[in-house]
Amino acid sequence: MKRAVKVTVNGKAYAHEVEPRLLLVHYIRDMLGLTGTHVGCDTSNCGACTILINGRAVKSCTLLAVQAEGASIQTVEGLATDGKLHPIQEGFWEEHGLQCGFCTPGMMLTAVDLLQRNPDPTEEQIRMGIEGNLCRCTGYQHIVNSIQHAARKMRGAAGRATPR
Amino acid sequence: MAVSKLFGAKIKRREDPRLITGRATYTDDMQISGLAYAEIVRSPHAHARIKRIDVEAARRQPGVVAVFTGKDLQGVINPIPTAWLIPNADLKTPPHPALAVDTVRYVGDGVAVVVAEDRYAARDAAAQVRVDYEILPAVVDQQQAMAAGAPLLHADVPNNQAFKWALGNGEATAAAFKEAARDGVVIAQRFLNQRLIPNAMETRSVVARYNSGSGDLTVWYTTQNPHIARFLMSVVTGLPEHKIRIVAPEVGGGFGSKIPFYADEAIVVFCARKTGRPVKWTEDRRENYLTTIHGRDHITDLEVAARRDGTITALRGKTWANLGAYLSTAGPGIPTILHGLMLTGCYTIPNLDYVVYGVFTNTTPVDAYRGAGRPEATYLIERIVDLVAAKLTLDPADVRRKNFIPPDKFPYTSAEGLAYDSGNYGPALDKALAAVDYRRLREEQKRGPRNGKLLGIGLSTYVEICGLGPSSVVGSTGFQGGLWESAVVRLHPTAKATVFTGTSPHGQGEETTFAQVVADELGLPIDDIEVVHGDTAAVPMGWGTYGSRTTVVGGAAIVLAARRVREKAAKIAAHLLEAAEKDIVFDQGRFYVRGSPDKAKTIQEVTLQAYLAWNLPPGVEPALEASAFYDPTNFTFPFGSHVAVVEVDAETGQVALKRYVAIDDCGRVINPLIVDGQVHGGLVQGIAQALYEGAAYGRDGQLITGTMADYAVPKAHMFPTFETGRTETPSPHNPLGVKGVGETGTIASTPAVVNAVADALRSYGITTHLDMPLTPERAWNAIHGQRREVKAR
Structure with a gap:
């Protein structure tokens, strides 16, 4: 028996009838057509499906769509606003933070959450902060650089450039 | 020839905008109207005879379109072949049916397939396929x-x-x-x-x-x-x-x-x-x-x-x-x-x-x-x-x-019979040792463990074979294909260029590096160049991306095609300038008569004329494009020296990788940012073999490390910041002088790290060889099996 679910994704309201067992990631990909959110595993290890739910990074393969009822969700498609890239996107582009790009959306959204909580992380804090997201291409070093790049940019934009 | 502007430049990747905005289309992202979903039913046994398959219950499941077994495929789908028939080795090629008919031979061997209206229905139905197995010893x-x-x-x-x-x-x-x-x-x-x-x-x-x-x-x-x-x-x-x-x-x-x-x-x-x-x-x-x-x-x-x-x-x-x-x-x-x-x-x-x-x-x-x-x-x-x-x-x-093979011996024929194209191994080692201050580390090591931590330094001086490869040679090894590469460089009437490559990059960045090469060759702005790959309807036959061959072989084909375009453009320019072709100079997108750079025809003007074809020189066909099929004369042999510095905790057996220096020589570098990325990624995979990863099977053939929760795909915090550097010994036979860098990190780093751990243990009197991955358990057993006390300093 299908259940009703209402969510806001990237600022747009959606309402659907879904099977209770439908995973949130499949709802986002198959029903909303937002395929920037990827599926890389079935054990919640890889983090390719990471999205922001009410501002916090969550692996969307670990939730049922019905559990997201009433939530405000942000996916990679909602990162850029008015055609302008988010600083985390700029960071990944500038610092070659991606190769095949498959882990990238989840990695960037985890980084956004990390930088919201800690605007000036050390390298070690970044490396620990993204431990829920796996990348097989980059060796992580350019991802660390990308997040540092975004952190500098976001602190600058917030007008509180903290001396390192 | 144009002064190289983009070759060697650290420029941002052109494939990234679609990837960072979620607008890229991976296969599973594809939606086509009428799409059905398949689920393959797989053997849970490593070795078994199939006695009977009952698909009736599965067929009755809601949303099921069809169910097929190996018998349905027989005579329609031929066995899956191998393509590398190595000679003089008494190679056996037993048939590999796409779906098993009588016998399954590993856990995961397919036995049936269900097609249904969506993935959930397909999986539900697959669970209803009943297979009677007679389990055999594995x-x-x-x-x-x-x-x-x-x-x-x-x-x-x-x-x-x-x-x-x-x-x-x-x-x-x-x-x-x-x-x-x-x-x-x-x-x-x-x-x-x-x-x-x-x-x-x-x-x-x-x-x-x-x-x-x-x-x-x-x-x-x-x-x-x-x-x-x-x-x-x-x-x-x-x-x-x-x-x-x-x-x-x-x-x-x-x-x-x-x-x-x-x-x-x-x-x-x-x-x-x-x-x-x-x-x-x-x-x-x-x-x-x-x-x-x-x-x-x-x-x-x-x-x-x-x-x-x-x-x-x-x-x-x-x-x-x-x-x-x-x-x-x-x-x-x-x-x-x-x-x-x-x-x-x-x-x-x-x-x-x-x-x-x-x-x-x-x-x-x-x-x-x-x-x-x-x-x-x-x-x-x-x-x-x-x-x-x-x-x-x-x-x-x-x-x-x-x-070391001395630098004056290249090209060098190895005992195995390969001709190494070029190499200079000493300077890479010197550079790597200087980067870690090797002497100081050895002195430090002599002073003994500090706080129970055993210091180890490991070297790896590698050479590898890539840029696969000369077709006649790979043919003689039994590979059932050629390994040349194709390219088409097509200028459109507005002098925007589409470059087609038979390689198929999937993260390696050649949409950027190939555009850098073509921009230099034709004097075009890089934004006017698009690199297309991966579609057999668009791209001429080519052999794909693997074996660190894409830039080496595919890049060579592209540069040759671009030069053919330029030669044709020069002929047209000479005609338009009413000069002899031999007097034409090409510099940064402009053709002019030597000594008269002010009176030039740009590549854009020449391209338009090539398409209008109102005034072409005799014998020159309209349009402006060229193709090339490049078969390399040899493989390429990148090399380098890597140094790993580790500390082994004698109490816990934990290995900490403190520093990692990689000095690689991949010939000429088109984009240093991308080369660094390739090296980093390779290092992590190689280091992970040394320290973390390993597939394990039970004796019954069950894969014990069967999920990402059980197999140690490494995470960011398991690595230090890598210190990379390069020496540059161009490949003498490659038109770009490049050698390939996609696999060097993986090839070099595994022994560097294992040598470092062995070195740490040896400094402590333990000479047993340890097998990978060097988990804390293995190192601890080696240390404590020998019952040594760690003295604090």
Whole structure:
């Protein structure tokens, strides 16, 4: 028996009838057509499906769509606003933070959450902060650089450039 | 010729905007109207006879379109072939049915397929397929598989021996060993190169659509080599090659695991033809672990003969290579051609006697995983050089220098018969040692453990073979294809350019590096150049992306095609300028008569004229494009020196990688940012083999490391910041002077880290060789088995 679910994704309201067992990631990909959110595993290890739910990074393969009822969700498609890239996107582009790009959306959204909580992380804090997201291409070093790049940019934009 | 502006420039990747905004289309992202979903029912047993399959309950499930078994495919889908028929090795090629009919031979072997309206319905129905199995004894270890009385996988393959491949000179090697036993040293050691799971972040996925009206088959799928896939799809399905279109959309990493032609793509095509529906199949990660190829899995007994001054005179050994249950596409070539031929590494070792047994076992097939044979070879030679140094109490750097091929010997013919194109090994080692301050580290080590931490320094001076490769040579090794590459450079009337490459990059950044090359050759703004790959309907036949060949071979084809375009443009420019062609100078997109740079025709003006064709020189055809098919004259041989610095905690056995220096020589560098990225990624995969990763099977053939929760794909915090550097020794035969860098990090880093841990333990009096991965448990047992107290300093 299908259940009703209402969510806001990237600022747009959606309402659907879904099977209770439908995973949130499949709802986002198959029903909303937002395929920037990827599926890389079935054990919640890889983090390719990471999205922001009410501002916090969550692996969307670990939730049922019905559990997201009433939530405000942000996916990679909602990162850029008015055609302008988010600083985390700029960071990944500038610092070659991606190769095949498959882990990238989840990695960037985890980084956004990390930088919201800690605007000036050390390298070690970044490396620990993204431990829920796996990348097989980059060796992580350019991802660390990308997040540092975004952190500098976001602190600058917030007008509180903290001396390192 | 134009002054190079973009070759060597650290520019941002042009493929990134679609990837960072979520607008890229990977195979599973594809939506086509009428799409149905396939779920493959797989054997839960490693070895069993299929007594009966009952699909009736599955057929009655809601949303089911069709259910097929191996019997339905018989006579329609041909067996899945291997494409590397190594000669003189008594190679056995038992049939590999796409869906098993009588016998399953590994956990994950397909037995049936369900097609349904959505993925949930397909999976529900697959669970209702009833298979009666008669379970047979299984064997997972390659040496046990060759022993008398072992379960046999294939009827006509005695002892499960797929091949026996031999290399070298037994007599001369025996004489060298006799001499070393008398006056020098002989060391024997068993090395295990454990099985690895590639773990591309995107699992495999296939979408197949067949138009019964036109007879056209289109398959979008996760492949590194769409043209090879089309070739083999034609062989397997019997459909004519010109009616098959293969598209590799965005591909989320491969590392070799998306080279093979798998049974699954043939099954999905069968389903699409039978049901008249487009069909999608995407493996989940557990399925990926069971059915996508694995890598490595060698057992090697190796001996080395050396003089007392450290000069190595011979290598002798045997390797048992686990091939899994069936021969994968390149399976037989990896542990032989790409492994055995690189055994002597960067050293002048004159004598070699080596045998490789390829063995069938009840495990997932083994094929190319990043480095593919060369990491295994480099591990052997770089470990055994360290054992020679330890035995003779010589510095491992000195033993390496003593045996290096001297720079004036290139091109150098190795004992295996390969012609190394160029090399200068000493400066890379000097640079790497200087970067870590090697002398100071050795002095520090002499002072003993600090706070219970044992300091270790490990070297790896590697050379590898890539840029695959000259077609006649690879043909002589039994590879059933050529390895040349194609390119088309097409200027449109407005002088925007489309560049087509037969390679199929999937993260390596050639949409950027190839555009850099063409921008320089034609003096075009890089934003006016688009690189197209991965679609057999758009791109001429080419061989794909693997073996660090894309920039080396594909890039060479592109530069040749671009130069042909420029030559034709120069002819037209000369005609327009009313000058002789030999007097025309081309500089940064402008053609002019030598001495009159002010009166020029731009490439844009010339291109438009080429298309208008109102005033072309006699004999010159309209339009402006050229193609090239480049077959390299040799492979390329990148090299370098890596140094790992570790601390081993004597209390816990924990290994901490403190520093890692990589000095690589991949010839000329087109984009340093991308080269660094390739090196970093390779390092992590190689270091992870040394310290973290390893596939494990139970004796019953169950994959114990069957999920990402059980297999240690490494995380960001497990690594220090890598320190990279380069020397530059161009390849003399490559038009770009490049050598390839996609696999160097993986090839070099595994022995560097293992040598560092062994060095740490040796400094503490422990000389036992430890097998990878060097987990805390293994290091702790080595330390505490010897009951030593760690004295605080």
